Amino acid sequence: MKPVITLDSVCVSYRRKRMFRFRGQPEAVLKSVSLNVYQGECLGILGRNGAGKSTLLRVLAGILQPDQGSVTFNGRASLLTLQAGFAESLTGAENIVLGGMILGARRRQIMALFDDIVSFAELGAKIHEPLYSYSSGMRARLGFSVAYHIDPEVILLDEVLGVGDAGFRAKSAEAMQEKIHKGKTIVLVSHNPNIIRQNCNRAILIDAGQVVAEGEPDDVLGQL
Amino acid sequence: MRYLEIAFYRAYADLKTEASRSFIGFAWWVVEPIVYMLAFYVIFELGLRQGEENFLSFLLVGLIFWKWLASSILLCTGIVSANYRLLNQVYLPKWIFPLSVVTANACKAALALLVLFIFLLLNGNTPGMGWWAIVPVILAQLLLISGVGFLAAAVTPFFRELKLLIDNGILALMFLSGVFFNLDKMEESVRAVLMLNPVAILLRDARSVLLDNHLPPDHGLYYVVAAALLMLALAFYLFIRFDRVYPKVLRP
Numbered sequence: 001m002k003p004v005i006t007l008d009s010v011c012v013s014y015r016r017k018r019m020f021r022f023r024g025q026p027e028a029v030l031k032s033v034s035l036n037v038y039q040g041e042c043l044g045i046l047g048r049n050g051a052g053k054s055t056l057l058r059v060l061a062g063i064l065q066p067d068q069g070s071v072t073f074n075g076r077a078s079l080l081t082l083q084a085g086f087a088e089s090l091t092g093a094e095n096i097v098l099g100g101m102i103l104g105a106r107r108r109q110i111m112a113l114f115d116d117i118v119s120f121a122e123l124g125a126k127i128h129e130p131l132y133s134y135s136s137g138m139r140a141r142l143g144f145s146v147a148y149h150i151d152p153e154v155i156l157l158d159e160v161l162g163v164g165d166a167g168f169r170a171k172s173a174e175a176m177q178e179k180i181h182k183g184k185t186i187v188l189v190s191h192n193p194n195i196i197r198q199n200c201n202r203a204i205l206i207d208a209g210q211v212v213a214e215g216e217p218d219d220v221l222g223q224l
Numbered sequence: 225m226r227y228l229e230i231a232f233y234r235a236y237a238d239l240k241t242e243a244s245r246s247f248i249g250f251a252w253w254v255v256e257p258i259v260y261m262l263a264f265y266v267i268f269e270l271g272l273r274q275g276e277e278n279f280l281s282f283l284l285v286g287l288i289f290w291k292w293l294a295s296s297i298l299l300c301t302g303i304v305s306a307n308y309r310l311l312n313q314v315y316l317p318k319w320i321f322p323l324s325v326v327t328a329n330a331c332k333a334a335l336a337l338l339v340l341f342i343f344l345l346l347n348g349n350t351p352g353m354g355w356w357a358i359v360p361v362i363l364a365q366l367l368l369i370s371g372v373g374f375l376a377a378a379v380t381p382f383f384r385e386l387k388l389l390i391d392n393g394i395l396a397l398m399f400l401s402g403v404f405f406n407l408d409k410m411e412e413s414v415r416a417v418l419m420l421n422p423v424a425i426l427l428r429d430a431r432s433v434l435l436d437n438h439l440p441p442d443h444g445l446y447y448v449v450a451a452a453l454l455m456l457a458l459a460f461y462l463f464i465r466f467d468r469v470y471p472k473v474l475r476p
Contacts, residue, residue: 014472058471062315065468081313087237089244098237101230102314130244 003036004154004185005060005077010034010069012055029055031209032069037077037154042186044200044217046193046224052209053189057156060187075153075185078104082163083143092127092134093118096146103150113149120175121145122168140164144172154185193221231320235327242332254339260287278435281347285431286403288340292333293369293423294394299325300373301390304381308474318470319463322377326370337362344434352437361429361440364448368422371455378462381473402427422448 010033013026029052037043037060047053058064059071061079085102086095096117100110110117118127121141131139140163163172180186180199190196196203196217203220205213213223303321310316345351380386401423407415408428418424425444432438 012472058312063312063468063471078315079313084313085234085310087234087241089241090237094237098230098233101226101233102310102316104226104314106226107229 001038001040002074004039004073004075005035005037006072007033007035007059007066008070008072010059010066010071012052012059012064012066026067029209030059030066033206033209033211034069035204035211037185037187040183040185041202042180042184042188042200044196044203044220045187045189045206046191046196046203046220047206051206053206054158056206057158057187057189060154061156076104077154077156077187078150078152079156079158080147082147083139084147086131086139086143088132089130091130092121092123092138092142095131095142096127099143099146100150103147104152105150110150117145117149120148137164137168141168144168148172148175154187155179157186157188159190193224197221227317227320228323230316231323232327234320234324235331238324238328239331242328254336256291278347281344281349281435282406282431283404284340284343285434286427288333288336289365289427289430290398290401290403290423292329292336293365293426294398296326296329296369297372297376298391298394299329301376301380301387304377304470305384305474308471311471311474315468317463317467318378319374319460322370322374322459325377326366326373329369330366340434349435350437354433354437354439357433357439358430360445361426361433364445364452365426365430367452367456368426368448371452371459374459374463375455378459378466381470382466397421397423400424419444422451 010030011028012030013028015026033052033056045053045056055064057079059066060077062071062073062077063079081103084099086099090098093114096114097107097110100113100117101107105113118124121127121138121144123138123142126134126138134142144163157176163169177199180188186199188196188200200217202215203217204211205220205223213220300322303325304311304318307321311318376386376390380390400418400421402418407418407424410418419428425448429440429445432440
């Protein structure tokens with residue numbers, strides 16, 4: 001199988017903020033992580049809080065550059081971020097355009113998907129009103145709908161499988177499941193062993209910035 | 225291209241936010257310098273009686289150009305840091321943020337400049353062919369704003385103290401640039417030093433074109449453009465060199 005993203009001995013460290021901040025001791029968050037993400041797989045990333053999962057996702061998304069090691073991309077990966085860059089005074093429709101562009105789509109593509117995005121978000125005519133008049137449920141629906149329809153080659157998920165009220169949560173979770181089962185390349189970070197077990201065909205366990213286990217989800221979960 | 229679209233769309237969002245925030249919206253940007261101007265008019269023209277002829281126009285040209293420059297630079301200074309959340313969620317080149325600030329402020333400045341021209345006409349300044357020379361002055365000012373603004377935006381995330389420095393320094397710069405007084409009346413040696421400041425050159429040239437119908441007296445604009453391009457180049461070098469380091473530095 002062809003890897004879509006390859007990490008080779010990736011190290012990332014943060015410097016502690018001090019008065020003379022460039023003299024602070026660097027704090028290693030990822031210590032020599034090597035990893036392949038293959039086409040069409042759903043890879044689960046497990047680990048405690050502070051193990052380096054979020055930093056790893058940000059490296060996979062191309063947001064952060066490793067201090068050492070290399071990252072090779074054979075496709076565009078993007079973190080499924082809800083409501084990224086939304087502006088309060090713009091209407092829902094304008095936020096679809098802005099949010100979609102920020103997530104990596106061109107304006108033309110967004111306009112082609114526009115009707116689908118609006119109807120999935122169940123917003124109707126409200127879409128032409130400014131965002132500040134929206135309830136948090138409406139924002140969540142709009143944010144999910146935009147992120148869901150902008151389809152990058154690799155979807156990176158950080159515990160967002162359902163948003164909004166109960167009805168919409170079921171619908172959004174189901175939509176994501178469908179993407180996973182249709183053979184979309186997905187990297188999923190979760191604390192919840194069941195979510196990893198149900199959805200992923202491979203899993204890795206990170207502890208203190210290192211990959212300590214890799215393989216079938218059930219085997220890896222056994223080492224938790 | 226997509227990134228340019230994002231920058232301009234964000235500029236549009238900023239303008240819309242500002243217009244919707246207060247009842248008078250955009251008008252505030254014109255009202256503010258007028259209020260300034262009235263205060264200084266009272267002090268200089270009525271109070272101290274030191275005002276020279278046409279002092280009101282002199283002040284207004286200075287204030288409008290100054291306000292455009294100062295507010296753009298102040299906003300640019302913190303703009304990358306202000307977007308740290310977004311920059312940790314998606315990859316975006318960082319120059320998008322100062323670009324949308326400069327664009328939004330240029331739109332507001334266009335409005336203020338329009339009001340300025342109307343005021344000057346009503347005040348009896350007759351426009352000659354020389355008024356066209358204001359176009360290069362405005363373009364040079366836009367370029368200088370971009371240079372300083374982009375550079376400030378690129379450097380501040382690494383040295384947060386710089387924001388304090390710029391916030392305070394901009395007030396000093398206002399006095400050094402001759403917004404309220406004519407630098408030509410200063411002693412020659414002092415004037416030569418003050419004229420190294422590109423902002424002083426821009427204000428002098430704008431006044432010479434709009435108030436006296438004269439072309440800019442020397443080639444100062446070339447100096448302004450060169451300085452601006454140098455800063456812009458340095459800013460882009462930093463933005464590209466540290467492109468994927470910014471999100472880390474910006475960690476709260």
